[in-house]
Amino acid sequence: MHYAFIGLGHLGGHLAMSLLRAGFAVSVHDLERSAASRLLAAGARWAASPADAARQAEALLTCLPSPKASTAVLEAALPGMRAGSTWIEMSTNDHPTLKALSERAASFGVATLACPVSGGVHAAEAGTIAIFVGGPQDVFQRHEPALRAMGAAIHLGGLEQAAVTKVATNMLAFTHLIAVGEALMLCKTSGVDLAAAFEAIRASSGNSFVHETESQVILNGSYDIGFTMDLACKDAGFALEIGRRRGVPLRLAAVMEQTFIEARSRYGGEAWSSMVVKILEDTTGHALRAPGFPAKLSKDVRTTSSSDRLADLSEP
Numbered sequence: 212m213h214y215a216f217i218g219l220g221h222l223g224g225h226l227a228m229s230l231l232r233a234g235f236a237v238s239v240h241d242l243e244r245s246a247a248s249r250l251l252a253a254g255a256r257w258a259a260s261p262a263d264a265a266r267q268a269e270a271l272l273t274c275l276p277s278p279k280a281s282t283a284v285l286e287a288a289l290p291g292m293r294a295g296s297t298w299i300e301m302s303t304n305d306h307p308t309l310k311a312l313s314e315r316a317a318s319f320g321v322a323t324l325a326c327p328v329s330g331g332v333h334a335a336e337a338g339t340i341a342i343f344v345g346g347p348q349d350v351f352q353r354h355e356p357a358l359r360a361m362g363a364a365i366h367l368g369g370l371e372q373a374a375v376t377k378v379a380t381n382m383l384a385f386t387h388l389i390a391v392g393e394a395l396m397l398c399k400t401s402g403v404d405l406a407a408a409f410e411a412i413r414a415s416s417g418n419s420f421v422h423e424t425e426s427q428v429i430l431n432g433s434y435d436i437g438f439t440m441d442l443a444c445k446d447a448g449f450a451l452e453i454g455r456r457r458g459v460p461l462r463l464a465a466v467m468e469q470t471f472i473e474a475r476s477r478y479g480g481e482a483w484s485s486m487v488v489k490i491l492e493d494t495t496g497h498a499l500r501a502p503g504f505p506a507k508l509s510k511d512v513r514t515t516s517s518s519d520r521l522a523d524l525s526e527p
Contacts, residue, residue, distance in 0.1 A: 220241075240263070269297070471487055
């Protein structure tokens with residue numbers, strides 16, 4: 212099956228490469244052609260526009276930074292999409308926007324799968340990222356081989372169920388990140404060696420996926436997790452919107468969102484999201500640093516988290 216992939220940023224480029232490695236025909240497009248260099252060298256075809264990409268393929272995949280970008284790309288691509296094809300949206304979007312866009316696609320005879328991803332850039336590179344699938348079961352089954360080539364695909368129900376689950380996982384991750392910074396700072400100011408503290412937390416009931424991954428780039432000082440403050444604020448806002456719509460009080464999430472908004476105002480929207488812990492570093496005058504930690508996570512990073520259980524859960 213021939214897939215078109217639009218949006219070759221930190222995540223999208225790795226996802227598209229996984230499709231190529233699995234033997235799928237892939238056409239690619241991005242605002243910056245340079246973002247496609249590795250993919251073109253690996254055998255991808257360049258598409259001059261979203262409509263051109265859609266004309267070449269049986270399914271269009273998008274991995275974009277905002278609902279506004281997803282809307283613009285889908286509107287540009289739909290004239291080139293044939294009836295019976297599929298739009299696979301891998302961006303993180305709010306459900307009302309996703310619902311409206313899926314209805315727009317349906318008017319062209321195009322089915323929609325919501326497939327937001329979670330697990331980090333290194334997991335996208337390794338092909339182990341979690342993919343939360345929402346949409347008709349038969350459409351999922353049609354594209355299941357491609358989705359499993361990119362990661363661990365879990366069918367959660369309809370579009371809303373996939374979108375909300377992704378937002379919920381990000382809400383947890385952002386909250387864990389703030390908590391990790393506070394825990395490491397307690398250790399730092401009490402004279403605990405931070406490399407030892409990292410291992411102690413990882414071996415304890417306080418461990419989390421965020422600690423195993425983002426704590427490493429914090430302790431290095433690069434903060435480079437491949438995810439920006441703007442994206443974190445967008446996704447945190449989605450969580451609060453869902454809570455208001457569903458009547459669910461999200462007290463911790465509200466504090467988390469305000470903390471990220473403060474961090475964005477201090478360090479900028481393009482700063483890495485893990486820099487949220489720098490608020491505490493600046494406030495206390497203590498840097499959370501330890502030798503031996505990487506500046507950037509690689510696809511080979513090892514954790515003791517639930518990756519094996521996730522792979523089991525995603526099996527058909």
